[in-house]
Amino acid sequence: MQHRPDDWILILDFGSQYTQLIARRVRELNVYCEIHPFNKDLSTLENPPKGIILSGGPKSVNDEDAPSLNTDIFNHNVPILGVCYGLQILAHNSIPGSVEKAERREFGRAELIVDDRSDLFENIPQESIVWMSHGDHIITLPDEFEIIGHTDNAKVAAVRHKEKEIYGVQFHPEVVHTVYGKEIVENFVRNICNLPGSWTAESFIESTIEEIRDRVGDDRVLCGLSGGVDSTVVATLVHKAIGDQLQCIFVDNGLLRKNEFRDVLDVYEKDLNLPVKGIDASELFLSRLKGIFDPEEKRKIIGNTFIDVFDEAISEDKSFKYLAQGTLYPDVIESISFKGPSATIKSHHNVGGLPEEMNLDLVEPVRELFKDEVRNVGRKLGIPEHFIKRHPFPGPGLGIRVISDITKKKLDMLREADDIFISELRNNDLYHKVWQALVVLLPVQSVGVMGDERTYEYTAALRAVTSVDGMTADWAHLPHPFLAKVSNRIINEVRGINRVAYDISSKPPSTIEWE
Structure with a gap:
């Protein structure tokens, strides 16, 4: 089914790990948006977008297999915002060779100096922190563009077309590390694209x-x-x-x-x-x-x-x-x-x-x-x-939380361990403080000692994350005494498990589920 309203933003994906975050920022403004590949045939869209955002990407615009710019975007006569690679491909499209490897790459926080505080940077302080992630930079800006923002390392950190509503930023306004990123996205979506935010x-x-x-x-x-x-x-x-x-x-x-x-x-x-x-x-x-x-x-x-x-x-x-x-x-x-x-x-x-x-x-x-x-x-x-408020549970269920072949015995062990973890989260008022919690049964058996007897049993891994939408997630910093209690209960109450570990990896690079 297709629920695309008339007022919407098209996001063309050039492969950035942050593309989904762009969509989240737009939708937080009650404006509908969709992500499509950079080479999307725009003629197939039944109702054209009211604005287009070009995402970042891992390639250099000079790579032989680099994603190219779909010049059909200019036929729609709607505002365009290029982000990182999206900015560079706009420049490269006008002047091949205008983008080169920077002598000093720029990754992480940088101080943006705003040279023009109208339209895209309306109500944005002249100096603020932005998040950079690029190894190339623009050395020759096409004549039709003007610089509206710079950093110490990047003289072209933000640009605007002199006649059309086309903008570009070298940084990533969609990530939380860009202090006024939400406001920049809002300026583009609400003020430049004139979308009221009626998608509720x-x-x-x-x-x-x-x-x-x-x-x-x-x-x-x-x-x-x-x-x-x-x-x-x-x-x-x-x-x-x-x-x-x-x-x-x-x-x-x-x-x-x-x-x-x-x-x-x-x-x-x-x-x-x-x-x-x-x-x-x-x-x-x-x-x-x-x-x-x-x-x-x-x-x-x-x-x-x-x-x-x-x-x-x-x-x-x-x-x-x-x-x-x-x-x-x-x-x-x-x-x-x-x-x-x-x-x-x-x-x-x-x-x-x-x-x-x-x-x-x-x-x-x-x-x-x-x-x-x-x-x-x-x-x-x-x-x-x-x-x-129930935590997400995958369609394949515990089938992808048994990290090996599936048997009823393994599933029963996992069910009991999961029940202990979730019930203790609820009992300690922690269940709603994490986005998802789960237990996985690993294909690892190890030696243990219970009483005077040697055991050789399975390992269970606990996983709890904080997130908003599951696209990115951080591991939950649960109290150590709580984890100790859960581990002790599982080992003592679930026959077949003698070791418990806690997963402290985030998404990315890991996924929330193990399979």
Whole structure:
């Protein structure tokens, strides 16, 4: 499904690790935006954007395989903002050779001196800290541009076209280290592009319900519920749109957390009044996953098996035409590799795990939303806050938290360890202070001593992160006494685990889930 409003910003991705942050900053202003590859065919866009942002990128504009500038952007006559590589490719497009390697690279904080405090730098102090990340610099600025900002190391730190609304900055306004970055983005989006910021959770719900009704008509929709916030929001949206033309199915795939199947089914039936059918397919899933180690293969098997279960559940009912699912924008971004820019990190069962031929067409109402945006929509839909605030849980469930082949014994160990970690977070008022917490069971056995006996058992790793939308995350600095208590409980209460570690890596470079 496509929820693109008339007022929106197009972000062309040249491969920067910060591209998603640009999108977040724009959306924080209640302005819709989309990320597309730098070589996107703009003629395929049904409604043109009201502004275009060119992201940074890891390449030099002088590299043989460097992403090129799509000059069609100039045909739209809308404001353009180039960020880092985006600025350099604007200069390089006008004057090949205008960008060269800098004698002194600039990474990290730098002091920006603003030379012109109008339009892009309106209400920005003349001196402020910005975040640099570049090895090239502009040595020859095209005549049609003028400098509006510089640093000690970069005489061209910000530019403006003399006649058109085209701007460029050498630094990254999208990162928090740029002190007035949010204000710079706001100046571009609100004041230069003249976008009022009318894209809200309420407007999204209204337009989405209307789109679902128009698309589905009198047909029926099947929704696979995972027990998480995303699919629950999707089911609630679709239910409000078409009522009992929706049939939800909540599958016990044997990969859920302790008591989760019964507890969540109660919420669906009693709190949300969703038309839902619970199916125990745990034996089928575990039989298909037997002996599988590769995480990508696990994801695809799990995704395919979900579809098989759904197909079987409605095999006698030919009225179903659509399958609704909770694909999110990060799922889409991380599952697509652009030619040149961002590499595929992992496939998601909502995106890459579906069979090539399906018996049902997809309805993905939140496909363009980040996680925090889905939660805001859920609140407006009246989903209970205790459910909205649940930590994210992956569609493949514990199947990607057993870092080896999957057996029921390993899953049961992991379930118990996970239950201890999560319950202690809740008991110590820490659950809502982290964005996601989980336990992984490692394919590592080590020697331990319990009493006078030698043990040779598995290692569990605890993972807790702080984040806003899951695109970036930092490891949570949980109190040491708390971690000690969790470790002690797991080792003493979960047979088969004799060692516990705590993961202190951030995203990037690591991902939140281990697989």
